[in-house]
Amino acid sequence: MFCTLGKYEERNTGAHSCEGEITLREHLNPTDIRLIRLRSECKKHIKSVCARHYRKFVETYSSHVVTCCNPFQHHKERAKKRPKARNLKEITLKMRDDGKEKDLNLIPGQKLCVSCSVHFASLFPKKKNVPPPAEPPPIVSPKEPQTALSSASVPSSSLPPSQQACTSGCQDEPGVNLSRQGSDAQAKVDQKDASYLESLDSLNEWLSSVGKNPVSLRKLSASHTYLEKVLDDIRDVLQKCSGKELSDTVAETSMKAQLYEEMVLQLKKYFIRNKSDKKAQMLALSVLPKSLSVAKVIEQFDTSSHRVRKVKATVEEKGILSLPEVQQGRKLPEETITKVRDFFYRMDVSRELPGKKDTISVIENKRRVLKRKRLVLGTLSQLHKDFLKENTDLKISASKFASLRPKECVLAGSPGTHVVCVCTYHQNPKLMFRAAGLHNIDGLSSEVDCLKYFLCDNPTESCHLRSCEDCPDGLQLQEMIELYFAEEMIEDIKYNQWKSTDRSEMASITCSGEEFIDDFFKQLQLLVTHDFIAHQQSSFYREKMKNLEEGEVIINADFAENYTYVIQESAQSHYFSNKQATIHPFMCYGKKDGDIVKLPFVIISDYTEKHDTAAFSSFQVKLMNFLTLNLGSLKKNRKSVANTWFHFSDFGVSAEWHFFATSHGKCACDGLGGTVKRVAYLHSLRATNPGEQITNAIELFNFSVQKIKSMTFELVTSDDVKNHIKKMEVRFSTAAEIDGIKSSHAIIPSPNNYTVFVKPYSNSPNGNVRKISATELQIQFKDVRGFIIYARSNEQWNLGYVEDTDEEVEEITVNPLKAETPLSFEFQDNTVHELISCSEVLLLVQPRVFKKGQVYKLLAKDLKAANETFKVWKSKLHVI
Numbered sequence: 001m002f003c004t005l006g007k008y009e010e011r012n013t014g015a016h017s018c019e020g021e022i023t024l025r026e027h028l029n030p031t032d033i034r035l036i037r038l039r040s041e042c043k044k045h046i047k048s049v050c051a052r053h054y055r056k057f058v059e060t061y062s063s064h065v066v067t068c069c070n071p072f073q074h075h076k077e078r079a080k081k082r083p084k085a086r087n088l089k090e091i092t093l094k095m096r097d098d099g100k101e102k103d104l105n106l107i108p109g110q111k112l113c114v115s116c117s118v119h120f121a122s123l124f125p126k127k128k129n130v131p132p133p134a135e136p137p138p139i140v141s142p143k144e145p146q147t148a149l150s151s152a153s154v155p156s157s158s159l160p161p162s163q164q165a166c167t168s169g170c171q172d173e174p175g176v177n178l179s180r181q182g183s184d185a186q187a188k189v190d191q192k193d194a195s196y197l198e199s200l201d202s203l204n205e206w207l208s209s210v211g212k213n214p215v216s217l218r219k220l221s222a223s224h225t226y227l228e229k230v231l232d233d234i235r236d237v238l239q240k241c242s243g244k245e246l247s248d249t250v251a252e253t254s255m256k257a258q259l260y261e262e263m264v265l266q267l268k269k270y271f272i273r274n275k276s277d278k279k280a281q282m283l284a285l286s287v288l289p290k291s292l293s294v295a296k297v298i299e300q301f302d303t304s305s306h307r308v309r310k311v312k313a314t315v316e317e318k319g320i321l322s323l324p325e326v327q328q329g330r331k332l333p334e335e336t337i338t339k340v341r342d343f344f345y346r347m348d349v350s351r352e353l354p355g356k357k358d359t360i361s362v363i364e365n366k367r368r369v370l371k372r373k374r375l376v377l378g379t380l381s382q383l384h385k386d387f388l389k390e391n392t393d394l395k396i397s398a399s400k401f402a403s404l405r406p407k408e409c410v411l412a413g414s415p416g417t418h419v420v421c422v423c424t425y426h427q428n429p430k431l432m433f434r435a436a437g438l439h440n441i442d443g444l445s446s447e448v449d450c451l452k453y454f455l456c457d458n459p460t461e462s463c464h465l466r467s468c469e470d471c472p473d474g475l476q477l478q479e480m481i482e483l484y485f486a487e488e489m490i491e492d493i494k495y496n497q498w499k500s501t502d503r504s505e506m507a508s509i510t511c512s513g514e515e516f517i518d519d520f521f522k523q524l525q526l527l528v529t530h531d532f533i534a535h536q537q538s539s540f541y542r543e544k545m546k547n548l549e550e551g552e553v554i555i556n557a558d559f560a561e562n563y564t565y566v567i568q569e570s571a572q573s574h575y576f577s578n579k580q581a582t583i584h585p586f587m588c589y590g591k592k593d594g595d596i597v598k599l600p601f602v603i604i605s606d607y608t609e610k611h612d613t614a615a616f617s618s619f620q621v622k623l624m625n626f627l628t629l630n631l632g633s634l635k636k637n638r639k640s641v642a643n644t645w646f647h648f649s650d651f652g653v654s655a656e657w658h659f660f661a662t663s664h665g666k667c668a669c670d671g672l673g674g675t676v677k678r679v680a681y682l683h684s685l686r687a688t689n690p691g692e693q694i695t696n697a698i699e700l701f702n703f704s705v706q707k708i709k710s711m712t713f714e715l716v717t718s719d720d721v722k723n724h725i726k727k728m729e730v731r732f733s734t735a736a737e738i739d740g741i742k743s744s745h746a747i748i749p750s751p752n753n754y755t756v757f758v759k760p761y762s763n764s765p766n767g768n769v770r771k772i773s774a775t776e777l778q779i780q781f782k783d784v785r786g787f788i789i790y791a792r793s794n795e796q797w798n799l800g801y802v803e804d805t806d807e808e809v810e811e812i813t814v815n816p817l818k819a820e821t822p823l824s825f826e827f828q829d830n831t832v833h834e835l836i837s838c839s840e841v842l843l844l845v846q847p848r849v850f851k852k853g854q855v856y857k858l859l860a861k862d863l864k865a866a867n868e869t870f871k872v873w874k875s876k877l878h879v880i
Contacts, residue, residue: 003050005057008042020051021275027302032058034093038107051275059269061109062090068113071104071120089117098124210237228254264288264300271301279323285311286320336394340404343387348538350374350409352671359678362407371408372671380405423661424498425530429523435495436516441484451528453477464532465760466525474521481520485513533761534661537745540762541658548591555623556587559611560673563700566684567693581697582608584619585672600672600711604704606697607721618724622714658762659745672711676704683707781810781838787856789843789866790814790836797842797870799825799858803833810838817856823863825856842869 002010006018025033025047032054037046039057068075068088088111099106102123112120204214212233219226231250239245248256267284274280285308288297297308314324344350351374358373376383384401388394426447433439433447444450453474455463462468484490494510511519544554562580581604588599603619680694680703687693694700701715744758746767759767785802792798800814814834817825825847843866847856858866 003048003053004044004046005036005040005042005053006050008040008044017052018050022048022050023054023275024048031093035061035108038096039109051273055273059273062111065090065109065111067111068116069107069110070116071099071106071112072116074115074119087114088112089114095120207233212237225251260289268301271303282307282311282314282323283321286315286322290315332396332400336396337404339391339394340387340396340401341406343383344376344404344406344409345374346538346542348377348535349383350376353674358674360408360410372674374406374409376405376409376411380411423530423534425527425661428497429520429527431497432495432516432520432523436481436490436493436520437488438481438484441480444480447524447527448531450474450477450524451531454524454528461760461764461766465529474524478517478521481517482513530661533745536761536763537658537660541660545589545596548589548596550591550594552591554589556589556669557584557616558669559584559616560670560677562608563677563680565695565700566681567695568685568687579695580608581606581700582611582615583673583676584616585669585676586619586623587669587672588623602672602676602704602711602713603716604676604697604701604713605716605718605721607716607718614725615721618716618721621724622716656746656748661745676708676711679708680704779838779841779844781805781807783844784812784838784841785844787845787847788812788814788841789845789862789869791840791842791870791873792816792834797866799845799847799856800834801827812836812838812841820855823858823860825858826854840873842866842873 002018003022009015009017028049033046036042036049036053036057039061040053065088069091091106091108091110091112093108096106096108099120104120200215200217207214215230216226220230228250235250267287271281271284274284281303285297285301285303290312294305294308294312297303298305310324314322353373353375359370360373361368362371363369364371378386380402381398384396384398387401388396429447429450433444433450438444438450439446453476454471456468456471459471460468463471490513492510492512493516494508495516497507497509499505499507541554548554560583563583564578564580584603584605586601586603588601590597590599601623603622605615605619607615680700683692683703684694694703697717698715701713704711704713743760746759746762746764748757748759749755755769757767758770784805787799787801789797790800798816798819800816802812803815804813805811806813812835814836815830816828816832816834818828819825843862845858845862845866847858847862849856
């Protein structure tokens, strides 16, 4: 809807600029209507004005005028661009009307410079004063009877002599004071009406009778302050006669009235300017004086009676600048809000970006903090549907769901969301689906919709793992695609694919429709299993995090991209040196005192040769020391780490290994690595002194420990890794091949029989038992010392103390201890010794000493390990 000026602009220029609420003509001041018509030069009858045009042509018009309008063409030499002038005089409506008589087309609100103002004033000489036509009644008529305030009521004897003389003089000679004011004043008096003079004489007579100075006509005409003084004299006399106290003088009352009018005018302008903001209007009304009636407020501000009464009631209750209580609508439960935010942080919904610059500043607890960006892996509308599908008992609109998205969860396409390391299992079918335009087929919106044509109606685990014989072969989908190609007359399709040889690269492929369908179906067959595994592993991870128990630790681990040292002001050839440091982050989640705690742990190393199992194993030693220090003893649940059965014997803690699907997960540790690289990179750019630069792994470690207090760092040198690899050489060289290890995503060791249980995904009820090599279990002869557990016979094991060793034949002399209880042992006669071979040594232990060295007690974990190891030794499974 346009106002009159908006329609006028649209007709002349083809565009309009109407904004805000529209006010009809009957609600406008006549003066404002005239100003709008003159200033806008609108030829149409103005019926309505919008808020924007009202501000432009009434409130702010003159404030934008900074040059003379040049009505007399005095500034021809600067006609195109006149400089800003000082002492500009604004043209009023009266000046505009006067100028009309002289054929001057002046616009009110425009301005005149000093020279133009003088020229304009010279066109209109001053007129002589003309007596007013009307005759107001005299203040006091001399013919009226004397009142209580007349001079007759005040005895002259009660006045001072000077005042008595003045009073008598005024009575006998009414014009005596005026005659002393000179011929000019006398000329003015002659022009006054006789009734005015009589009233003034009577007033002077009365003032003199009460001890006040008579009125000077000259001062009265020249000074407004003198008028206020005369009125104050009259006010004082009336106050004494009435006996009532009047606090303010005439000047103070006049000032208050002026301030009141100015305040109301400012509030009225603010009220009109914020027509679209109801809250701002109510705040303006709340500042008005309480004594102002409802009818007067409605008249002044042109608002409703309901609003005025509501504001007055609010002011009575809360005071000024208060708003009425807003009636609360249906509030979303806090539990639902928490579920939505947790949903956005899920690994299958958003992924933490690993880059050095992938951070964003957010407000948390009234403070700004830097957080790592998380890329939302889908559209908000699709995620909203997925959320409602998982939480059928909750109700939340799509707009509210989108508004609860954390600020660090950014959408694809936002700055800094170019993602690498994407999943080729998902990406290749997606590239083919888009290139062929298959989204135009009914029922297919993405490549994931194609998977249902390869599964049973109610798919089971065997369907997704491609072992079900009843699953369809996708013939229906093939017919749909062939029909689409025929209708669109598509013969050849060009698409891109990620190909992996010694490196991954994007390849452009052009093929026929039949070849495209064959290749597309092969990709979909792989995606069926991969997509299922990805969802299952993400679900398992969420459940484990939700039900984490005391003594359990979830470790999210992966190698981060190596950090390349940056040196400010470096030599050109330094670019090709490519010196790097290995960064391996671990994000650990444990439970302590009933609460889940996050323990970020980062390994920094100068070992960059290989990111393999041996290097990871050396880092694992540091990790277990860190976890034991921060979480205390960990729960023994008879499980071991997946890629090494010996985790229990190495660290005394059992564990399981679960793997995410290829190119999925790992987001938590990615964020740790990205943070370390970002902080070090920014420091390197600022560092110009040689001592501040980071040039090796040790300097990177020292800097990280000093600057990043939220993480724990450990340094593992290249020598540490190489020594550990040498130590683990026997274990790795004798490890048996495990069939199906690539397609297994959960590997759970069985400590009783040197086997591991491998499963396609973590929650799968099905799996296979695989044997591992146990050759490394045999303890090295050079390590045998102190207390040992050894196989005494085929029926039992015993605790003994090593007395002597023979390196030539690798025999060990043992002083056996007698078992009093399963855990307690005592030494027998020192003359009793047993000779055993190194192959009979099962464990190296350190029992606790009691009763001054007479009783030795095994730890519970050593007893359990001894029983399990003896069973293996007995069944001769220690070498496979």
